[in-house]
Amino acid sequence: MENPNYTNPVERRMKQKQTRKAHFIINATLAAKESCEDPFDYAKGTIKETLTQLAIGTSFQLTPLGVLESRDMAYGPFETRTKANFIIPSELNEKGLDWQGNKWFIGEVPMIWDDYMQPNYGIKRVYRCAECENIQMFKGSCSKCKGEGRPHIKTMEIKDWGEDF
Numbered sequence: 001m002e003n004p005n006y007t008n009p010v011e012r013r014m015k016q017k018q019t020r021k022a023h024f025i026i027n028a029t030l031a032a033k034e035s036c037e038d039p040f041d042y043a044k045g046t047i048k049e050t051l052t053q054l055a056i057g058t059s060f061q062l063t064p065l066g067v068l069e070s071r072d073m074a075y076g077p078f079e080t081r082t083k084a085n086f087i088i089p090s091e092l093n094e095k096g097l098d099w100q101g102n103k104w105f106i107g108e109v110p111m112i113w114d115d116y117m118q119p120n121y122g123i124k125r126v127y128r129c130a131e132c133e134n135i136q137m138f139k140g141s142c143s144k145c146k147g148e149g150r151p152h153i154k155t156m157e158i159k160d161w162g163e164d165f
């Protein structure tokens with residue numbers, strides 16, 4: 001007699017695969033720019049609507065998240081929140097904004113792709129002075145401020161995704 005609770009390893013793995021999550025990181029400020037909604041509310045709404053549309057069989061490219069992804073306002077699929085977070089170009093200030101004034105939001109959708117995206121950990125970094133906005137290529141206190149007699153002004157690391165520097 002068959003044990004009703006029995007699941008073979010292959011079956012179990014397939015089930016796990018079905019419930020795997022894909023993390024997308026959304027530049028919420030940029031995405032919400034053309035609406036009058038709060039950036040986080042807008043991003044949450046995007047994920048909710050995307051889940052609804054995926055459930056009825058809409059292809060990802062046509063969902064709100066797919067559209068943001070094609071416009072470089074969302075990135076993924078990442079396996080973990082940590083990997084998704086790597087896309088944020090700088091540390092966040094006390095208001096939760098990156099150095100360009102953007103808020104970021106991570107949402108989860110089912111993993112429907114063959115492979116996760118890997119962040120480019122080799123991305124070029126530059127360092128921006130909090131006071132004079134000087135950009136330098138090396139870590140540590142600002143060399144321009146130092147030259148002007150202020151030796152210990154902090155710099156912030158920026159990942160140069162846009163090849164701006």
Ligand SMILES: [Zn+2]
Nearest residue numbers: 129132142145
């Ligand atoms: Zn400086």
